[in-house]
Amino acid sequence: xxxxxxxxxxxxxxxxxxxxxxxxxxxxVTAVATTRQxxxxxxxxxxxxxxxxxxxxxxxxxxxxxxxxxxxxAPEHAKVIRAALQAGKHVLSEWPLTVxxxxxxxxxxxxxxxxxxxxxVLQGRHSPDARFVADLVTGGxxxxxxxAVMVAxxxxxxxxxxxxxxxxxxxxxGGTTVLTIMxxxxxxxxxxxxGRLVEVSxxxxxxxxxxxxxxxxxxxxxxxPGQVLLHGLLDSGATASVAxxxxxxxxxxxxxxxxxxxxxxxxxxxxxxxxxxxTDWDIEVGGERVAVPASxxxxxxxxxxxxxxNIAALYQEIARAIAEGRSPHPDFHAAxxxxxxxxxxxxxxxxxGTEEIS
Numbered sequence: 001x002x003x004x005x006x007x008x009x010x011x012x013x014x015x016x017x018x019x020x021x022x023x024x025x026x027x028x029v030t031a032v033a034t035t036r037q038x039x040x041x042x043x044x045x046x047x048x049x050x051x052x053x054x055x056x057x058x059x060x061x062x063x064x065x066x067x068x069x070x071x072x073x074a075p076e077h078a079k080v081i082r083a084a085l086q087a088g089k090h091v092l093s094e095w096p097l098t099v100x101x102x103x104x105x106x107x108x109x110x111x112x113x114x115x116x117x118x119x120x121v122l123q124g125r126h127s128p129d130a131r132f133v134a135d136l137v138t139g140g141x142x143x144x145x146x147x148a149v150m151v152a153x154x155x156x157x158x159x160x161x162x163x164x165x166x167x168x169x170x171x172x173x174g175g176t177t178v179l180t181i182m183x184x185x186x187x188x189x190x191x192x193x194x195g196r197l198v199e200v201s202x203x204x205x206x207x208x209x210x211x212x213x214x215x216x217x218x219x220x221x222x223x224x225p226g227q228v229l230l231h232g233l234l235d236s237g238a239t240a241s242v243a244x245x246x247x248x249x250x251x252x253x254x255x256x257x258x259x260x261x262x263x264x265x266x267x268x269x270x271x272x273x274x275x276x277x278x279t280d281w282d283i284e285v286g287g288e289r290v291a292v293p294a295s296x297x298x299x300x301x302x303x304x305x306x307x308x309x310n311i312a313a314l315y316q317e318i319a320r321a322i323a324e325g326r327s328p329h330p331d332f333h334a335a336x337x338x339x340x341x342x343x344x345x346x347x348x349x350x351x352x353g354t355e356e357i358s
Contacts (some may be wrong), residue, residue, distance in 0.1 A: 005031035005065035008072035011288035020312035074175030090117040099175035108332035119328040120335035124189030124277030126313035128296035135162035144258025148194040154182035158226030158246015161212040177224040200232040204349040
């Protein structure tokens with residue numbers, strides 16, 4: 001049994017991590033922490049968790065916690081991660097790992113030196129649909145991959161207005177933008193299907209200098225992009241074209257086309273209002289629907305219900321990695337590489353040039 005402590009348990013974690021852990025054998029949530037004792041007590045009572053803290057450090061240090069889940073705002077990730085590593089605890093961090101690619105690389109080295117399991121939540125890599133598509137591509141179902149095309153919505157980020165709870169993301173230091181969060185997750189999912197990006201050129205348009213904060217009558221300065229436009233090359237030599245558009249509403253769908261020498265594979269959402277790393281997919285090869293085999297679905301959750309299923313699949317990978325004495329995937333080194341990819345996109349957009357990703 002892996003005993004888990006969740007830091008930042010009253011937000012995203014309450015609707016994703018905690019339900020996923022509750023439905024999986026081999027895990028027990030023993031502690032939660034939030035910034036206020038009353039909210040920590042409330043979350044603990046709602047989920048049947050014995051320990052509740054208003055101090056992340058107390059959770060990290062507790063003997064009944066073996067795996068620390070870091071689900072606070074991105075600028076606060078590094079502090080909690082360092083404390084957990086210093087305490088010799090396994091760590092799972094939400095994406096992004098941190099707000100700076102150099103610090104991400106440093107955290108990866110510190111985690112390796114600590115000798116613990118370390119992983120990052122890029123859950124699209126554990127999507128059964130993404131794994132199935134990857135197997136179709138590598139198995140030659142569409143011949144040689146020639147081009148990968150992706151169009152996706154990054155709403156509710158990047159639009160003319162923003163929800164009050166997300167208003168802090170209009171500053172780059174917040175680490176929560178259409179590029180870092182939405183494109184970050186979407187590109188990780190695309191790479192799982194089609195292979196790694198090794199070269200990029202990009203544009204990062206910012207359409208609004210100020211955005212309205214919904215329901216407040218006020219506006220805030222906006223210093224982050226609302227669109228991500230990318231062209232690149234994959235490690236196979238295939239081309240990649242990606243457009244992630246912002247919007248004030250929720251997600252309005254996605255489209256992936258993988259064009260091969262012997263056919264085209266298309267991915268679309270079966271229902272409106274979901275992100276590609278949260279849900280199951282409609283997959284077609286040559287215009288014919290292809291079903292994902294049941295063997296790819298390893299968790300007791302309906303993928304139609306939202307993000308819990310792919311989060312649970314990530315926890316399964318962590319449990320296997322701990323049992324086998326290896327690093328889970330994606331680990332902090334994979335996260336640092338993904339941060340380098342996003343930094344290369346930013347640099348290419350700033351200079352108008354082409355950037356290679358090491």
